[in-house]
Amino acid sequence: MSIPNDRKPLTKLAQAGRRPEWTGMPGQPGAIVSPPVWRASTILYDDVAHLRKAAGSSTHERLFYGRKGTPTAWSLADALTEMEPGAEGTMLYPSGVAAIACALMAVLKPGDRLLMVDSAYDPTRNFCEQMLRPQGIETIYYDPTDVVALDAHLASGPIRAIFLESPGSLTFEVQDIPAITRWAKANGIVTLLDNTWATPLYFPAMAHGVDISLLACTKYIVGHSDVMMGSATANAEWFGKLRQTAYLFGQMVSPDDAWLAARGLRTLGVRLKQHQDSAVAIAHWLKAQPDVARVLHPALPDCPGHALWQRDFSGSTGLFSFILKGGDEKARAALIDGLAHFGIGYSWGGFESLALPVDPARYRSATSWAAERPAVRLHIGLEDPADLIADLDAGLARFRAIRDAG
Numbered sequence: 476m477s478i479p480n481d482r483k484p485l486t487k488l489a490q491a492g493r494r495p496e497w498t499g500m501p502g503q504p505g506a507i508v509s510p511p512v513w514r515a516s517t518i519l520y521d522d523v524a525h526l527r528k529a530a531g532s533s534t535h536e537r538l539f540y541g542r543k544g545t546p547t548a549w550s551l552a553d554a555l556t557e558m559e560p561g562a563e564g565t566m567l568y569p570s571g572v573a574a575i576a577c578a579l580m581a582v583l584k585p586g587d588r589l590l591m592v593d594s595a596y597d598p599t600r601n602f603c604e605q606m607l608r609p610q611g612i613e614t615i616y617y618d619p620t621d622v623v624a625l626d627a628h629l630a631s632g633p634i635r636a637i638f639l640e641s642p643g644s645l646t647f648e649v650q651d652i653p654a655i656t657r658w659a660k661a662n663g664i665v666t667l668l669d670n671t672w673a674t675p676l677y678f679p680a681m682a683h684g685v686d687i688s689l690l691a692c693t694k695y696i697v698g699h700s701d702v703m704m705g706s707a708t709a710n711a712e713w714f715g716k717l718r719q720t721a722y723l724f725g726q727m728v729s730p731d732d733a734w735l736a737a738r739g740l741r742t743l744g745v746r747l748k749q750h751q752d753s754a755v756a757i758a759h760w761l762k763a764q765p766d767v768a769r770v771l772h773p774a775l776p777d778c779p780g781h782a783l784w785q786r787d788f789s790g791s792t793g794l795f796s797f798i799l800k801g802g803d804e805k806a807r808a809a810l811i812d813g814l815a816h817f818g819i820g821y822s823w824g825g826f827e828s829l830a831l832p833v834d835p836a837r838y839r840s841a842t843s844w845a846a847e848r849p850a851v852r853l854h855i856g857l858e859d860p861a862d863l864i865a866d867l868d869a870g871l872a873r874f875r876a877i878r879d880a881g
């Protein structure tokens with residue numbers, strides 16, 4: 476059965492990553508729908524000649540040694556590549572941070588300068604400060620919403636790469652990615668995007684000019700809060716270097732984890748739609764509450780970059796923040812601590828709702844953030860939104876009681 480190339484994204488989610496190894500036994504027609512888990516360290520060869528031949532040829536997506544993967548992981552990598560029109564290939568990593576770190580190492584060398592979005596996930600900043608800077612790679616932080624200001628950085632020397640995260644995962648500024656990639660291409664600068672929030676389903680990054688698209692698959696790709704994983708998908712110009720760097724660092728994922736992530740991927744479309752619908756409903760409800768100063772959600776008109784989100788993205792997902800009116804740490808903790816349906820914990824993208832106190836000012840250097848106002852980040856899971864709203868309503872009452880008494 477041949478699969479046409481012009482499939483819609485939801486059709487791809489159901490079909491992507493089918494590999495020849497899944498066909499039936501030799502001489503027997505038929506194919507399995509879902510791959511088996513191929514566990515492997517040692518691969519055996521018939522003789523020395525075959526072993527030498529394997530070592531001397533490309534080992535990409537060929538059985539060679541367990542660290543180079545088996546068809547279980549290759550299938551997931553292929554599927555993620557298929558979700559990104561214009562991509563050449565995908566490498567998988569044991570976490571999202573590992574994907575970010577390895578992609579930056581693939582692109583940068585001592586003496587290079589990197590532009591890093593000021594709203595980046597804080598461990599991304601830590602990698603720049605604690606790993607890149609000691610190696611003589613300078614990181615310059617830039618305002619996520621100001622494309623025009625980028626030119627000024629060229630005056631002080633060449634820039635090797637620019638890193639984007641859109642929207643920022645605490646403060647949700649949407650970046651003008653097409654304008655930034657055009658600017659980068661005109662100046663010979665490599666673009667890397669942390670696309671974890673939108674996934675390739677709601678924002679196909681290569682089609683918008685990005686060179687390397689990064690996902691913390693831990694979040695929506697896996698979708699069930701039971702696996703850590705990252706991926707980097709690159710265009711033809713960058714995939715070879717990305718793969719070489721991943722091999723040099725010994726990066727790989729277990730076949731069991733790849734299998735779980737591939738299973739998660741099949742339902743990404745229906746899950747994201749539900750996350751989106753519930754999160755938008757809850758964001759609108761929060762916006763109408765007198766104790767909420769602001770809701771930071773790209774689908775709401777007062778989110779920085781809302782018009783860009785409308786223009787470039789085909790959906791929003793379940794993660795957003797809101798800023799409380801007044802109050803202090805104690806009042807915010809009272810809101811969060813008593814929630815019945817929201818877990819308190821890091822990460823997001825699973826089927827469960829989460830609430831987290833966030834203090835974005837701590838992770839800013841190029842832009843300012845109103846530090847005095849407490850903020851809460853929510854991940855809206857797949858529960859009934861009416862239960863979540865009732866829970867937040869009671870939480871705001873607890874917040875109000877402490878704020879007004881203080």
Ligand SMILES: Cc1ncc(COP(=O)(O)O)c(C=O)c1O
Nearest residue numbers: 570571572596644671691693822
């Ligand atoms: C935007 C973003 N990027 C990357 C990561 C890192 O992913 P992981 O936890 O799999 O290392 C996270 C994790 O929270 C994240 O929120």
